Each structure stands twice: as C-alpha cells, then as structure tokens.
Amino acid sequence: MNQVAVTGLGVMAPHGDDPAALFAALMRGESAVKPILPELPKPAAAAAAPFDPAGWFTKLQLAGVDRVSQLAVAAADLAMRDAGAQGDVDPERIGIYAGCGMGGASALETAYRGGPRVPPLTIPAFMPSAPASHVAMRHGVQGPVLTYSVACASSAVAIAEAAKAVQCGDVDLAIAGGSEALIVPGVVLAWQAMQTLAGFAPGEEASAVKPFATDRSGFALGEGAAFLILESAERARRRGARIYATLAGWGHSCDAVHLTKPDAQGQGRALRAALRSAGLQPADVGYCNAHGTATRIGDVVERDALAAVWGEDLDRLRVSSTKALHGHLLGAAGALEALITVLALHQRRLPPNAHCETIDPACSLNLVRDTETAAPQLEAAISNSFAFGGTNSVLLFRRA
CATH class of the missing domain: 3.40.47.10 (Thiolase/Chalcone synthase)
Known part of the structure; x- marks a missing residue:
C-alpha cells in the first residue's frame, strides 16, 4: 500500500x-x-x-x-x-x-x-x-x-x-x-x-x-x-515535491443513538480506528485539533471520548479547538481543521484554545494556552469531526 x-x-x-x-x-x-x-x-x-x-x-x-x-x-x-x-x-x-x-x-x-x-x-x-x-x-x-x-x-x-x-x-x-x-x-x-x-x-x-x-x-x-x-x-x-505531512490513518464510526446528541462511545470507536489504521498508540499522538463546538453537551462528550481512548496518556495530549477563531464551517470544517493540523505538524507549533478563561471541570483536558504553543517533539496529530446524524470521522497525520 x-x-x-x-x-x-x-x-x-x-x-x-x-x-x-x-x-x-x-x-x-x-x-x-x-x-x-x-x-x-x-x-x-x-x-x-x-x-x-x-x-x-x-x-x-x-x-x-x-x-x-x-x-x-x-x-x-x-x-x-x-x-x-x-x-x-x-x-x-x-x-x-x-x-x-x-x-x-x-x-x-x-x-x-x-x-x-x-x-x-x-x-x-x-x-x-x-x-x-x-x-x-x-x-x-x-x-x-x-x-x-x-x-x-x-x-x-x-x-x-x-x-x-x-x-x-x-x-x-x-x-x-x-x-x-x-x-x-x-x-x-x-x-x-x-x-x-x-x-x-x-x-x-x-x-x-x-x-x-x-x-x-x-x-x-x-x-x-x-x-x-x-x-x-x-x-x-x-518529482521533488514538498511534503507537508503524511495522512497515516483515519477512522469512521456511527453513534447510531441520536440524530443531534453526540455519543462518547461512538466517537471513541472512530478514534481507535484511526490509531489502528496508522499503527500507533495514543501516547504517540501529541496534538488533537478538537471538534470543540463549544456546546454544553458536545464538549463534554468529546472530552469523555478522548479520555476513554487515551486513558493515562490523556494529559500528554495537547488539545485546542480553532473554531473559536474561524467559526464552524460545517461541511468544510473537517477540511479546514485538517489543513490547520497539517500546518501544526509541519511547523511544530500548536494553535491555542482561545477564549477559555476557566476550563469546565467536566472538560478537563491539556488545552493549548497562548504561552505554551511550541511542540518541538510533535510527530503525530489528529483532527476530529463529529457530525449531526451520528457520523464520526478522525484523521491522523504524521510529520513528514
């Protein structure tokens, strides 16, 4: 392949x-x-x-x-x-x-x-x-x-x-x-x-x-x-092309639970599938561009899905949602956020999670702060997209 x-x-x-x-x-x-x-x-x-x-x-x-x-x-x-x-x-x-x-x-x-x-x-x-x-x-x-x-x-x-x-x-x-x-x-x-x-x-x-x-x-x-x-x-x-990153893995799943309410187990299945297809373990992935819609339910569910898959390695995963700055592009969100994730890997710098002065305890994650954006050891990153209808998609990129 x-x-x-x-x-x-x-x-x-x-x-x-x-x-x-x-x-x-x-x-x-x-x-x-x-x-x-x-x-x-x-x-x-x-x-x-x-x-x-x-x-x-x-x-x-x-x-x-x-x-x-x-x-x-x-x-x-x-x-x-x-x-x-x-x-x-x-x-x-x-x-x-x-x-x-x-x-x-x-x-x-x-x-x-x-x-x-x-x-x-x-x-x-x-x-x-x-x-x-x-x-x-x-x-x-x-x-x-x-x-x-x-x-x-x-x-x-x-x-x-x-x-x-x-x-x-x-x-x-x-x-x-x-x-x-x-x-x-x-x-x-x-x-x-x-x-x-x-x-x-x-x-x-x-x-x-x-x-x-x-x-x-x-x-x-x-x-x-x-x-x-x-x-x-x-x-x-x-052909001597510049390679920004490689797309090493991807995972899809369906919640099959509710049309608009997300499900942590369904999201977890997509996360595991992406890791499996890339042949990586959670500890190998250093950054997650989260779906992070800033909705009351959605953010908690995504955190729970990441916690279930990353387990003891969750604190090592840096997380941010760039939707705070560019909005939610709905059908184009996954592409824009994938592009941002590729650039984060390419530059080994992480975009901060904006406008979050106090983290919700139910969303406890290692959020990227604007003073801690350097990621000199970053080798792999994921971009999450979790949709109405229950479809979940995770893209996993590796540094070229």
Missing part, C-alpha cells in the same frame, strides 16, 4: 487565502467572528470569508455558480498551484473528493425570497455536488469526482476516502477537501432556532465562542473552503 503524502494546501476562509497567514492569525488568537445580517430580529455573528469572485470568474461565468462553488474553485486552484502537481498526470488518474453539508444556500435564499421569477439555474447552483463539479471543470479532471454530504464530517470523510484511493492506486492525485457558504438569513435563523449558536453581548462577538470553557454557549457559523492535494509519497519524492 502507498504512503499518502500531503503536497498541496489551498484555503479560502475567514482568515483569508494564504495558509501561512491563516495559521499565523490563529497563533495570535485573532478571531474572524463579526456581527452579520443586522436585519435579523435577533443579533447574529459569524466568520465570513473575505472573498472576491472577480479574481476567479468572469461576470458571465458566475451565472448559476453559487458562492459555495466559487469558494471551492478558488481553494482547490490554490492547492493545485501549491503542489505543482498536475502537469504530468493523466486527467483520468486525478480524482476529486469533496465534502459539502448543505449546498448552495445563496441560490436557495434567492429562489425563496427573490420575487416572482426563480432563476433558471437555481437547481444546478444549489446541488451539494456542484462545488466538486466546478473544480473538475476548472482542472479538466476526468477521474472520480465524488461528493460526501455527512453534515459536519463531510470533508473529513472526503479526505479519508481520497487517501484510500491514493493508497490503493485508484488515482495518482487527489484533490480532497470541502466547501460551505451558509451565511444567509434563512440558514442563520434555522440555526438560531436550534439554540446551538453562541450568545454574546454587543461588541463581544469576536470572543463569543469559548470551547471547553465554563461559560461556553455554542458556536458561530463560518464559511469557506479548504483543499489538500494527496498523492503517494513515492510519487511526491520522485
């Missing part, structure tokens, strides 16, 4: 389009969460991507292309440029594996609220598979072009499936990640109705999301896209 290398990173997210600048902002604890949609009856905050489609599309090309697909095209294009990988690959040997939880929200919003005439390209604009299809057309990809829609685990699952395809030789190159763009009134109102979004006082939106803190109250939505380029380590070395 081939070893799977990460050779390209591309992002279009709340902290911009440069992976290094994104990581630096997270290291500084800079929040991208801001007030949004002042017309809503209840105050709302989210982390929007500062994205101008004019850099990627002509006005004519934008017809029928929802923001979710625009972001995907930009991030995938940047990842391919970073990898410098496509020149000698048969288009039939390239695959796209994309996660998208809810599809083109802007297109649906326009159709529902925009007046008597529904835009004729609404259907192809909002279908969840549109981002992957647009990326395929942009790069002439003729191999498998697949979309995974598994709520908050969508893009983590997509990356794992891409790694399997590279590992067994089904494709030579995989463009793997996800995209989500949901900051429209209808979607925000729906999330407010679920009572999962963080509360905040006026002027305190930036620090509203407080993973694992005693005063946590939920998450903020984020939007954006992130893609990794995966190929065999042998191919990467042969």
Whole structure:
C-alpha cells in the first residue's frame, strides 16, 4: 500500500487565502467572528470569508455558480498551484473528493425570497455536488469526482476516502477537501432556532465562542473552503515535491443513538480506528485539533471520548479547538481543521484554545494556552469531526 503524502494546501476562509497567514492569525488568537445580517430580529455573528469572485470568474461565468462553488474553485486552484502537481498526470488518474453539508444556500435564499421569477439555474447552483463539479471543470479532471454530504464530517470523510484511493492506486492525485457558504438569513435563523449558536453581548462577538470553557454557549457559523492535494509519497519524492505531512490513518464510526446528541462511545470507536489504521498508540499522538463546538453537551462528550481512548496518556495530549477563531464551517470544517493540523505538524507549533478563561471541570483536558504553543517533539496529530446524524470521522497525520 502507498504512503499518502500531503503536497498541496489551498484555503479560502475567514482568515483569508494564504495558509501561512491563516495559521499565523490563529497563533495570535485573532478571531474572524463579526456581527452579520443586522436585519435579523435577533443579533447574529459569524466568520465570513473575505472573498472576491472577480479574481476567479468572469461576470458571465458566475451565472448559476453559487458562492459555495466559487469558494471551492478558488481553494482547490490554490492547492493545485501549491503542489505543482498536475502537469504530468493523466486527467483520468486525478480524482476529486469533496465534502459539502448543505449546498448552495445563496441560490436557495434567492429562489425563496427573490420575487416572482426563480432563476433558471437555481437547481444546478444549489446541488451539494456542484462545488466538486466546478473544480473538475476548472482542472479538466476526468477521474472520480465524488461528493460526501455527512453534515459536519463531510470533508473529513472526503479526505479519508481520497487517501484510500491514493493508497490503493485508484488515482495518482487527489484533490480532497470541502466547501460551505451558509451565511444567509434563512440558514442563520434555522440555526438560531436550534439554540446551538453562541450568545454574546454587543461588541463581544469576536470572543463569543469559548470551547471547553465554563461559560461556553455554542458556536458561530463560518464559511469557506479548504483543499489538500494527496498523492503517494513515492510519487511526491520522485518529482521533488514538498511534503507537508503524511495522512497515516483515519477512522469512521456511527453513534447510531441520536440524530443531534453526540455519543462518547461512538466517537471513541472512530478514534481507535484511526490509531489502528496508522499503527500507533495514543501516547504517540501529541496534538488533537478538537471538534470543540463549544456546546454544553458536545464538549463534554468529546472530552469523555478522548479520555476513554487515551486513558493515562490523556494529559500528554495537547488539545485546542480553532473554531473559536474561524467559526464552524460545517461541511468544510473537517477540511479546514485538517489543513490547520497539517500546518501544526509541519511547523511544530500548536494553535491555542482561545477564549477559555476557566476550563469546565467536566472538560478537563491539556488545552493549548497562548504561552505554551511550541511542540518541538510533535510527530503525530489528529483532527476530529463529529457530525449531526451520528457520523464520526478522525484523521491522523504524521510529520513528514
């Protein structure tokens, strides 16, 4: 079986389009969460991507292309440029594996609220598979072009499936990640109705999301896209490519308990599967980019799952949730957080767990503090994605 290398990173997210600048902002604890949609009856905050489609599309090309697909095209294009990988690959040997939880929200919003005439390209604009299809057309990809829609685990699952395809030789190159763009009134109102979004006082939106803190109250939505380029380590070395990290293992499971309430046993099964597939023990993994949604129940369940698997080694596992700063990208969360985890390994520096002044005793973890971010011995790290519907996905990366 081939070893799977990460050779390209591309992002279009709340902290911009440069992976290094994104990581630096997270290291500084800079929040991208801001007030949004002042017309809503209840105050709302989210982390929007500062994205101008004019850099990627002509006005004519934008017809029928929802923001979710625009972001995907930009991030995938940047990842391919970073990898410098496509020149000698048969288009039939390239695959796209994309996660998208809810599809083109802007297109649906326009159709529902925009007046008597529904835009004729609404259907192809909002279908969840549109981002992957647009990326395929942009790069002439003729191999498998697949979309995974598994709520908050969508893009983590997509990356794992891409790694399997590279590992067994089904494709030579995989463009793997996800995209989500949901900051429209209808979607925000729906999330407010679920009572999962963080509360905040006026002027305190930036620090509203407080993973694992005693005063946590939920998450903020984020939007954006992130893609990794995966190929065999042998191919990467042969062409002299930079290898950021290797994707050494992955694990999936289903709680099969409740549609929205997470389950520690289910999450534990995914964690164990990732360790098993990588051939590692818990003590070998030094960092966890947690799912960490800052919800009252979710953070405790994730802590309990980690404790059950890591046991006596739990205190050696450094943990942070970067959702405090970039928001929850839902279907694209796994991809963005995987990219951040790869950079943490590559730089041996850990992004801090922001806005947590007092850790909830029920969430007792070795959280990364802003004064303790160096990780000179870091060799392996995981990224957790735990979704509505009970699907759990864990990606395990090793330092190249």
